[in-house]
Structures are given as structure tokens and as C-alpha cells.
Amino acid sequence: MAAGDTSLSICSDALILLGAAPISSFTEGSDAAQACDRLYPDVRDTLLSNYLWSWSVQKQQLGRLSTTPVDEWKYAYQLPGDMLSGVIALFQSAGLGQSPVRYGWEIYGDQIYTNFEEVFIDYQASVAESKMPNYFVRLLRTAVASELAFVITDQVSKADYFRALAYGSPADSGRGGLMREAMNVDSRGKPPQIIEDYSLIDVRY
Template sequence: MASKINLISNALILIGDLPITSLTGNTRAQTVANNLYDNIVHNELTKYRWGFARKKAQLSKINETPVGTEYDVMYQLPSDLLVFIKMNPSINYQILGDRVYCNYDTNLFCDYIYTVSEATWPAYFSKMVEYALAKDFAMSIRDSASTKQLM
């Protein structure tokens, strides 16, 4: 079971740095990890349609009239959505911002990738994130472009 601190510490060890026990502090490693971690994890989650990070949700209908004449109905996308995968049923739609525009006025569902807690990640994904963190940490923490290239 991975934790944010464990993943960051393992990435730091991979680049030859010392592990951390907390993200609160003023060390270079803590500052870099605090600033880069979420973006790196989101990037890794959105690279593939991971089964463990996939979710299905019923969309909430928005009681407003869409601007224009192309679509009659709007639905709200889930707030935890990272990557949209598919709509169910398969209909003609358009996503603009955080809304789905369509001409379908019944229950609408979507499959998507969301931010999953580290505790539920499979081991292979935890390892992938550690390497991604180490790659980005190498330049910022160790000032080592060669280490980054090796990864």
C-alpha cells in the first residue's frame, strides 16, 4: 500500500538523495515534491485508460437553456474527472468546459478517469509513478540532466 511520502521518498532514493518523512519543511526535496507531485500523478493517470482509475457516473442535468440552437440539454461532468472516456448511451454530444451538450433528455452516464487515492494503486502503477517522480526530481533536486536522461 503506497502513500504519498513513500512514493516521494522512493523517487528521491532513485536519484541518490535522502528520503523524507514529511512534506512540511524547507528542504529542496520537500519544496520540489510539494510543487510537482500532483501534476506528475495526474499526468501518469491520464496516459492510459487504467481500469483501477476508471469510474462510471450518472450525469446531473443542468436546468438552463444552452446558448445556440445545436443542442437542447446540458449535463454537468463529474468534478473529479481527469479524462473523459465515453458516454452511455452512445449519443451525439459536445463537451465544452465542464458540461456536456446534447439533445438527450434521459439518464446519461459517462466513463472517465479520476484521481485515485495512492492506497488503492496497484504495485505496477506505484512503481511507474516513482520513476516519473524521480525523472522530474533529478533535474530540480540533483541538478543532473544526465540522471534525468538515463531514466
């Protein structure tokens, strides 16, 4: 894991790739800092959600809300605040050998409606930069450079160069370059496992 990485260090490294000076904070008032502050979160979250990275999968028991749905469902459960995309798998029990439940629940906004008395989910979470593996940080740094390139250098050629480095050619549909390398490295690791014992996981309300 890239323990020393932060959003600021990744943006500063992207600026250095472009031949610009690093920033000291997102609020320092420079054009580069303002561009990083506006563009970085979207680039990061898009890269995270475009592929099911094994290290971004979290397991959690959901807390039941006190409010009752107004439709046919009995219970409402709060989805995690750090969830990036849809629920990967849902279970109604924490016992061993449980299979995911495909029916009998629906997502409404940031809640799950169901008749199940307990709900456990696998989901893709937003991960802190310090917990991202090095191969992903390298991809993220290059992707940020591709988004900042024209703003910082006023050169379309630099934007095209870093975009191709990050994602490959247009024919790769965003799955080439460093993105492909990162996906290949991730796929060689341990795949995300379905939690079969939630006994040590606290319910979050």
C-alpha cells in the same frame, strides 16, 4: 492494490532512489519538499492520462443542471470533478444492451450539453495513490525520480538514467521501460466493461 501508498510516500521513495533523504511533509520547507510539491501532481496526472488504465475507468450517471444552455441544446450536465481526460463513452439510458451514443451531445468546459433527458458516461478518473496497483506505483516512483533528479542531484546523467528506466529510449516514444511493463500487466487484467445497469449509482449534483 498499494494500500499503504500516498503521494508523500511515493515522493519520498523517489528521493531515496536519488540518494536523498525522504521528506516528512510537502510543507516542511526543504528544497526537496518544494520540488515534490510542485512536480508530483503533474507527473502523476500525466502518467494516468497517457494510457487508459483499466482500474482508472469509472462509471457515473450525470446530474442535470438547473441552468439551460443558451444554444440549441436543452440540457446541461455536470462532468465529474475527478475526470482526467475526455468522455470514453456516453449513454442516454441505463438499460441492458445499450450502445454508446456518438452524436447529439457536446462538451463545453466542465459540462455536457445535449437534448437527452438522462446521461450516463464512462470516463477516466484521477485515482488515489492507495488504490493504484503496485506495478503503476513502481512506474510512478521512477518517473518522479526522473523529474526530480537534476533538481536534487544536479546530475543530468541521473535524470537520463531514471527517464530511460521509466519510459525507455527516445525511440520508444514514452512507451518503453517500466511504462511498457505496466501497460502489458494492465492489458492482461480484465478490460474496462461498459456498465449496463446503473440502478445502484446515485446521481451526483
